[in-house]
Amino acid sequence: LPGLHADPNIVAFGGTYYLYTTTDGFDGWSGTKFSVWSSNNLVDWTDRGVILDLGKDVSWAESRAWAPTIAERDGKYFFYYCAEAKIGVATADSPTGPFTDSGKVLIAANPDGSGQAIDPAVFTDDDGQAYLYWGNGSAWVVPLGEDMVSYEASKARQIKGLDDFREGLFVVRRKGVYHLMYSIDDTGSTNYRVGYATSDSPYGPFTSRGVVLKKDPSQGILGTGHNSLLRVPGTDDWYIAYHRFAIPGGDGTHRETTIDRAEFGRDGLLRPVTPTLSGVRPRRIPR
Ligand code: FUB
Numbered sequence: 627l628p629g630l631h632a633d634p635n636i637v638a639f640g641g642t643y644y645l646y647t648t649t650d651g652f653d654g655w656s657g658t659k660f661s662v663w664s665s666n667n668l669v670d671w672t673d674r675g676v677i678l679d680l681g682k683d684v685s686w687a688e689s690r691a692w693a694p695t696i697a698e699r700d701g702k703y704f705f706y707y708c709a710e711a712k713i714g715v716a717t718a719d720s721p722t723g724p725f726t727d728s729g730k731v732l733i734a735a736n737p738d739g740s741g742q743a744i745d746p747a748v749f750t751d752d753d754g755q756a757y758l759y760w761g762n763g764s765a766w767v768v769p770l771g772e773d774m775v776s777y778e779a780s781k782a783r784q785i786k787g788l789d790d791f792r793e794g795l796f797v798v799r800r801k802g803v804y805h806l807m808y809s810i811d812d813t814g815s816t817n818y819r820v821g822y823a824t825s826d827s828p829y830g831p832f833t834s835r836g837v838v839l840k841k842d843p844s845q846g847i848l849g850t851g852h853n854s855l856l857r858v859p860g861t862d863d864w865y866i867a868y869h870r871f872a873i874p875g876g877d878g879t880h881r882e883t884t885i886d887r888a889e890f891g892r893d894g895l896l897r898p899v900t901p902t903l904s905g906v907r908p909r910r911i912p913r
Contacts, residue, residue, distance in 0.1 A: 627663060627671055632813075632881040633693035633794075635747075636856040636867035639703075639721045643668055643856070645867060646677075646694050646705070650881045655813075656689045658682075660707055662722050668865060668885060677723040678716055680709050684727045687712070693794065693852060696721070697748035697756060697774060704774045706732070706746035706758070713746050713760060715775050728775060733760060737782050740764045742793075745809075747854070748774075749797040749828065757828050759785075762793040765808065767829055788823055789834040794852045797828065800862075803894055806832050809851040814878025816841055818851035820868065822896055839868060839899040846873055847901045849881065855888060864888040866899055873903070 627634075631647035638644075643665045649657040658680040663671040681688040687709030694707040698721075705716045705725050713733040716725035733743045741763020748770070750756040756770040758777065765785040768777045785795075785806070794809030804825045811817045820839035823832035841848045853868040865885050872882040884904065889897045 627883040629882070630872055630876075630880055631661060631883045632869040633745075633852045634867040634869060634883040635693075635695045635854045636865065636885070637696055637721075637854075638856060638859050639698060641859075642666060642721070644696070644721050645671065645883065646696050647883055648691055648693060650869075650872075650879060652879060654690075655692060655879060658689055658691050660691055660694050660705070664722070674722045677718075677725050678705065678707060678727070683716070683725070684709060684714060685729055686731060687714070693745045695747045695854075697750060699750075699756070699774050702774075704748070706748060708744040708746070711742040711744055713743055717775075732775065733758075736761055736764050736766060737779070738764055738784065745793045745795060745852075747796045749799070751799060751828060757797070759795040759797055759806075761785075761791075761795060765791050765795055783829050785830045785832060787831050787834060789821060789836075791821065794820075796854050798855050798857065799828075800857070800890065801894060802826070804828055804832075805855075805896060806830075807838070807853050807855065807896075809853075810837065811851075812878070813849065813851060813881070816843075816848040816871065818849040818878075820851055820853050820866075820899075824895065835895055837898075838896050839866065839901065841870075842901050845901070845903055847903070849876075849878060850901055862890075864890070870901070 630650035645663040692708035716727040718725040768782040822838040825832040849871040866888040869881040
């Protein structure tokens with residue numbers, strides 16, 4: 627994407643691809659706006675504008691608009707976002723809004739009081755049950771109610787066994803396996819990277835599978851993290867959206883959003899992703 631946008635959540639709704647992002651370039655990640663972009667080919671993206679602006683559109687928070695996610699149910703769109711290290715939710719009748727905030731905090735803290743309650747990711751299982759994943763410092767999952775905005779706090783479970791987990795959980799299911807991605811290190815570090823784990827249950831326990839995306843200084847690609855995975859509907863073609871230090875001249879608060887191909891090997895595990903510069907299409911590796 628052109629400009630400074632981070633924390634991309636990539637999805638497909640009704641034949642169109644969407645990227646939901648935060649706005650970067652502010653000290654202390656103090657931006658206030660979330661944007662949405664659309665595309666028909668995953669290459670050319672149209673800025674569809676700001677869909678939520680803290681303070682103006684959200685009564686309970688003014689700053690730190692951090693990593694969002696989106697989910698659809700019965701024609702309604704649920705936009706989960708971070709604000710002031712808490713999680714809120716806004717709803718709309720279209721993927722591009724207008725979104726109306728619920729007016730209250732959805733998750734105020736991690737159940738064990740550790741870290742920050744940030745980085746929501748919704749995964750909807752094949753049986754229709756949706757789960758909300760989130761966390762920084764510690765990783766959590768809770769099943770969402772049918773309305774997508776309620777949950778029983780007593781059903782929250784901590785996800786253990788993720789090597790070096792920091793934040794940025796994201797979950798997909800493929801061929802019966804739950805694949806969980808997460809960010810390692812600090813987003814301000816050139817070593818911000820993506821860890822990977824698998825399980826046979828959305829609650830875990832997960833088995834760590836190492837790092838699947840990391841910097842490539844030979845290309846000037848640094849700070850590769852906060853990812854989301856997209857399966858092109860009706861195919862087994864996958865893409866990973868993530869942010870990196872903007873090129874040229876970026877750093878941990880000047881980040882840009884990019885996409886690369888993601889592939890699963892014959893063993894069913896995600897292969898390490900090759901980060902590429904814009905306009906360079908990675909060669910397909912035979913399985
Ligand atoms: O962009 C603000 C925060 O930095 C996100 O919530 C984290 O995942 C990290 O990318």
